[in-house]
Amino acid sequence: MSTTIQDIIDSMIEAVPGAPRVDSVDTVKCGDPAQPVTGIVTTFTATMDVLRQAVQLGANLIITHEPTFYDHRDHTDWLGDDPVYQRKRDFLEQNQLAIWRYHDYWHMQRPDGIITGLLRQLGWEQYYQPDQRVLAIIPEMTLETLVAHLKEKLAMPTVRIVGNPQQSCQRLGLMVGAAGGTRQIEVFQKLDVDVLLCGETIEWQTCEYVRDANALGYNKALVILGHAKSEEDGMRYLADWLRSRVPATIPITYIAVGNPTLAI
Amino acid sequence: MSTTIQDIIDSMIEAVPGAPRVDSVDTVKCGDPAQPVTGIVTTFTATMDVLRQAVQLGANLIITHEPTFYDHRDHTDWLGDDPVYQRKRDFLEQNQLAIWRYHDYWHMQRPDGIITGLLRQLGWEQYYQPDQRVLAIIPEMTLETLVAHLKEKLAMPTVRIVGNPQQSCQRLGLMVGAAGGTRQIEVFQKLDVDVLLCGETIEWQTCEYVRDANALGYNKALVILGHAKSEEDGMRYLADWLRSRVPATIPITYIAVGNPTLAI
Numbered sequence: 001m002s003t004t005i006q007d008i009i010d011s012m013i014e015a016v017p018g019a020p021r022v023d024s025v026d027t028v029k030c031g032d033p034a035q036p037v038t039g040i041v042t043t044f045t046a047t048m049d050v051l052r053q054a055v056q057l058g059a060n061l062i063i064t065h066e067p068t069f070y071d072h073r074d075h076t077d078w079l080g081d082d083p084v085y086q087r088k089r090d091f092l093e094q095n096q097l098a099i100w101r102y103h104d105y106w107h108m109q110r111p112d113g114i115i116t117g118l119l120r121q122l123g124w125e126q127y128y129q130p131d132q133r134v135l136a137i138i139p140e141m142t143l144e145t146l147v148a149h150l151k152e153k154l155a156m157p158t159v160r161i162v163g164n165p166q167q168s169c170q171r172l173g174l175m176v177g178a179a180g181g182t183r184q185i186e187v188f189q190k191l192d193v194d195v196l197l198c199g200e201t202i203e204w205q206t207c208e209y210v211r212d213a214n215a216l217g218y219n220k221a222l223v224i225l226g227h228a229k230s231e232e233d234g235m236r237y238l239a240d241w242l243r244s245r246v247p248a249t250i251p252i253t254y255i256a257v258g259n260p261t262l263a264i
Numbered sequence: 265m266s267t268t269i270q271d272i273i274d275s276m277i278e279a280v281p282g283a284p285r286v287d288s289v290d291t292v293k294c295g296d297p298a299q300p301v302t303g304i305v306t307t308f309t310a311t312m313d314v315l316r317q318a319v320q321l322g323a324n325l326i327i328t329h330e331p332t333f334y335d336h337r338d339h340t341d342w343l344g345d346d347p348v349y350q351r352k353r354d355f356l357e358q359n360q361l362a363i364w365r366y367h368d369y370w371h372m373q374r375p376d377g378i379i380t381g382l383l384r385q386l387g388w389e390q391y392y393q394p395d396q397r398v399l400a401i402i403p404e405m406t407l408e409t410l411v412a413h414l415k416e417k418l419a420m421p422t423v424r425i426v427g428n429p430q431q432s433c434q435r436l437g438l439m440v441g442a443a444g445g446t447r448q449i450e451v452f453q454k455l456d457v458d459v460l461l462c463g464e465t466i467e468w469q470t471c472e473y474v475r476d477a478n479a480l481g482y483n484k485a486l487v488i489l490g491h492a493k494s495e496e497d498g499m500r501y502l503a504d505w506l507r508s509r510v511p512a513t514i515p516i517t518y519i520a521v522g523n524p525t526l527a528i
Contacts, residue, residue: 215313262425
């Protein structure tokens with residue numbers, strides 16, 4: 001009997017401590033999970049470009065970390081007859097693609113699958129402090145050196161910072177994704193980090209807190225990677241993690257999307 | 265009788281159509297409004313640096329657009345004994361500074377005081393479409409030319425974009441501040457803008473919508489100025505607007521803060 005999309009989903013939920021989760025965003029967004037799976041794509045977000053690549057690869061299951069339809073729960077009523085939404089929906093149906101979100105469950109893994117993927121990419125797994133969940137203690141270096149390492153390992157042309165490039169960094173907070181300003185500030189308070197790495201930030205909260213901290217002489221910095229670059233190596237790692245859990249005849253491909261923004 | 269801080273506040277609320285507003289964030293954040301006003305500072309956000317400059321100027325009323333304590337309503341219980349918060353609070357008390365927020369009321373002006381200030385700075389007031397509130401129709405130009413104009417007029421070293429620098433721009437959406445992803449996408453839908461100018465964005469919503477729109481061949485772009493740069497010229501304009509409404513003996517100074525982030 002061939003493996004179905006639902007078989008893959010079930011096995012990936014079973015592997016999570018504490019699963020199944022009530023009220024999760026990790027639902028099937030489109031497509032028929034009873035189909036035999038022809039190939040799997042993992043990605044940060046199922047952009048039009050990812051969908052086209054999946055079709056070229058002959059894969060019919062896309063496992064995405066973030067929403068497909070620009071809404072946390074992928075509600076679509078508000079989009080109405082929006083042509084971007086309608087044409088994306090049409091493309092999905094014409095190509096019988098299934099999209100499943102693996103967000104909550106991948107973060108529920110211990111250690112968090114997304115943070116693990118980022119630290120692997122940085123070559124810094126050994127510095128992770130699993131008891132604190134969002135903390136790494138790295139060899140002491142300046143913020144400038146830290147940023148150079150991030151840019152090289154994550155292939156980023158620019159990174160946004162708040163803080164003094166010459167400050168020292170050792171206690172590194174890991175708030176990947178878009179955790180919100182209050183939670184980001186709480187990491188400075190509770191874990192006394194020198195520098196917080198984040199995906200998206202809230203400028204009038206976190207950035208102003210760090211700007212004030214610097215004006216008062218504290219050794220505090222924020223490094224803003226962008227949401228995609230902070231999390232997508234976690235979906236690269238998911239492709240590796242899946243390889244030993246899925247029959248070898250089913251191809252698994254990670255597709256990078258990068259940040260949507262360009263600094264010019 | 266000398267003019268008090270409360271007199272200034274009252275006259276600025278009276279000038280707003282529809283005021284007073286119920287449940288506004290435009291409250292006195294610290295200081296005694298019964299004090300005679302010695303000088304007024306207007307600014308995007310009352311950073312530590314702004315507070316120090318106000319003291320040097322001898323001004324005791326700071327009119328800020330955004331919060332002082334990293335929270336929309338300036339609730340401070342969650343900050344506890346945070347040293348950044350405590351030292352900022354101490355500085356305010358020692359120097360008997362009053363902070364009043366002028367956010368909701370300045371946006372309630374017709375036209376919106378913040379949008380007016382931005383358009384004045386850009387030299388584009390004549391292109392504003394007041395009926396649509398967040399729309400300007402500018403002479404047709406490429407996104408690249410638009411960005412060059414923004415960088416020059418707003419003195420910005422870099423701007424973040426999503427889209428093709430060669431696309432044409434004429435219908436310009438004006439979503440200053442941090443309006444949220446859903447509201448930003450709705451401006452593309454309802455006003456059919458070619459390009460949306462914003463302060464902060466939600467990357468996994470607005471940026472991914474624009475990335476998909478581009479992949480589908482639509483002429484849609486997003487320009488991200490940062491929250492401060494998108495709104496602070498509105499507080500520069502407020503200083504001009506106030507000049508004819510406040511006794512000439514009271515100095516009024518606009519203090520620019522710029523974006524807290526630096527792209528490196």
